[in-house]
Amino acid sequence: MDFAFSPDQEALAKRIREFTAERMAPLAAEADRTGRFRDGLFAELAAQELFALGVPAAYGGRGADSVSLGIALEELAAGDLTPCYAVLNAALIGAILDGNATPEQCRRWLPAVAAGESVLALCLTEPGHGTDAASVEMRAEESGSGWVLHGVKTSTMLGAYATHGVVFARTGGPGARGVTAFFTPLDAPGITRTPLHDLGSRAGGRSTLAFDGVAVGADAVIGGPGLGFVQVMRGFDYSRALIALMAVGAASASLREALDHARVRETFGRPIGTYQGVAFPLVEHATALHMARLVAYEALWRKDAGLDHRMEANMAKWWAPKAAVDAAHQALLTFGHQGWSEDLPIARRLRDLIGTELGDGTAGATRLVLARRLLGREHAP
Ligand SMILES: Cc1cc2nc3c(=O)[nH]c(=O)nc-3n(C[C@H](O)[C@H](O)[C@H](O)COP(=O)(O)OP(=O)(O)OC[C@H]3O[C@@H](n4cnc5c(N)ncnc54)[C@H](O)[C@@H]3O)c2cc1C
Known part of the structure; x- marks a missing residue:
């Protein structure tokens, strides 16, 4: 068993982390306030090859493995979760087209997706x-x-x-x-x-x-x-693991900030992190996010290995957004009144994360899939 990313995957994580720190995190609040992505955002994401990652090389993409897509989305979401949906859609629909469309249709549609010219x-x-x-x-x-x-x-x-x-x-x-x-x-x-x-x-x-x-x-x-419904449902076994990692990426950013805050914010003459009432909930949320991250990457790893990944992807999709929302909420509380303010990214991340509990299927929908598999088709609609 090997839990390490490959050198190429580590390099991708570093590159997207740096891009996120420079071009996503500082501009996320403004996009949220105006309700619009800035002009040129999709071109910037395309320049980072984020749309190309999920498109096969034969159609102008990078043909990256699924784990690499997860890495890119986890890193990007730490700066701003919302643009991740564009990368997610390119990966999900790219996979649906690659698996189901004719080579002629793929040649017609996919190069523009990889280049960021088609937004899906x-x-x-x-x-x-x-x-x-x-x-x-x-x-x-x-x-x-x-x-x-x-x-x-x-x-x-x-x-x-x-x-x-x-x-x-x-x-x-x-x-x-x-x-x-x-x-x-x-x-x-x-x-x-x-x-x-x-x-x-x-x-x-x-x-x-x-x-x-x-x-x-x-x-x-x-x-x-x-054939459309069957195609998209198979695609969800991929995108549900990806959206789980978006949730983990955004919530982990809030948790890191909360831990930093707990080291320096003092009450009664001591850093609040020295009180177990503050530290233990943060530890518990770090644990829950870690578990969510592992099952999401396991799903993607299984997909790359050609193994059935339906259970893991659906487990990741019901668990990770919930763990992420709970962690982001605790991070907000750790910041006290500062967390409630939109001056910090903490409140926005919590609002954004709630959306991941709905998009690509709710916990109800994903647990239905799991109930069908664990109990048998006749026990779930
Ligand atoms: C941020 C965001 C992004 C989205 N992006 C897209 C998108 O790009 N494209 C798109 O087509 N849709 C998108 N959606 C819609 C999303 O897929 C749906 O909201 C979701 O599938 C749930 O459907 P619904 O809202 O109609 O809820 P309903 O189906 O009405 O369900 C309402 C509630 O009942 C629960 N429920 C329903 N049936 C059962 C059952 N049998 N057992 C247990 N619980 C059940 C659900 O879990 C939910 O909590 C997005 C939603 C959000 C919030």
Whole structure:
């Protein structure tokens, strides 16, 4: 058993850590305050090859292993969690396309993803369907030359920025096997985007997207009619481990700051870190985050080794965001009134982290997957 990163992975961690310290952490509060990413952010992320990491070399990417994606996201999230969603989507959708689209479609779409020219959104959730995503109601009707999309997607992270979306629509009967995935340009006529006003990740541009008779070509279908839901669910076994590491990265930053604060802040003439009432909760949260980090990296390592990683990825996704929110909350309390102020990153990180408990599936959704595997399919819907 080997718990060490490779020299290349260590070098990647160092590079992204330095980029994060210089270009992400100092600018995160402003993005949160204005509710917008700064101009040129996606180009900066692309220059760090963050979008290319998850794209195969044959299509202009770096073809990095999954553990490397996890490392990059953990480091980036320590400075600002919200832009991580763009890297996450590129990795998740890159994997879905690489595994299911034709080589011709991959040649058409993936080089622009790797270069950061295409910003991707995953358009699955609808106003009436989130956890029960196999019930989506958006319709795709066959036209002479392709398909026409009708319906509403909501909670689409990056919906305000994305150039393309993978849109899930019903082409067949009820249930998972009736859902098809369409690679859709989001500037197509008939699409209206309405930004949502959120507790956290305020610059992320989470939006509602209405599709009113949006025409897409026959070659927009990924994998084939009726395969979309299965494709995305397999992809979630990857992205759930990645989002877990985003949560760990952001919460660990707050915990480090809380530990530093506990060393110097004095009450009753002594540093608060000398009181076990302060130190022990921080120790417990450091332990919980460490465990979350291990199971997330185990999932990615198993994926890279070609092993089944569904259990570990879903364990990571329900556990890590919860552990991260609890740790970030404790960090805020350790800072006292200073933590409550938006002058420090502590409060923003807590707000942003709560979003990771919902995005890519709630703890309810992921524990359902685990219950099916541990108890048997007949014991969970
Ligand atoms: C920050 C953020 C980013 C997001 N990004 C995207 C995105 O890019 N694309 C996209 O399509 N969606 C996105 N979402 C939406 C997200 O995937 C959904 O919010 C999530 O799947 C839950 O669906 P819902 O909100 O409709 O809740 P519901 O499905 O209505 O569930 C409500 C509550 O009931 C629980 N619940 C439901 N059924 C069960 C059950 N059988 N057993 C136990 N508990 C259950 C859920 O866990 C939840 O707590 C994002 C959400 C957030 C907050």
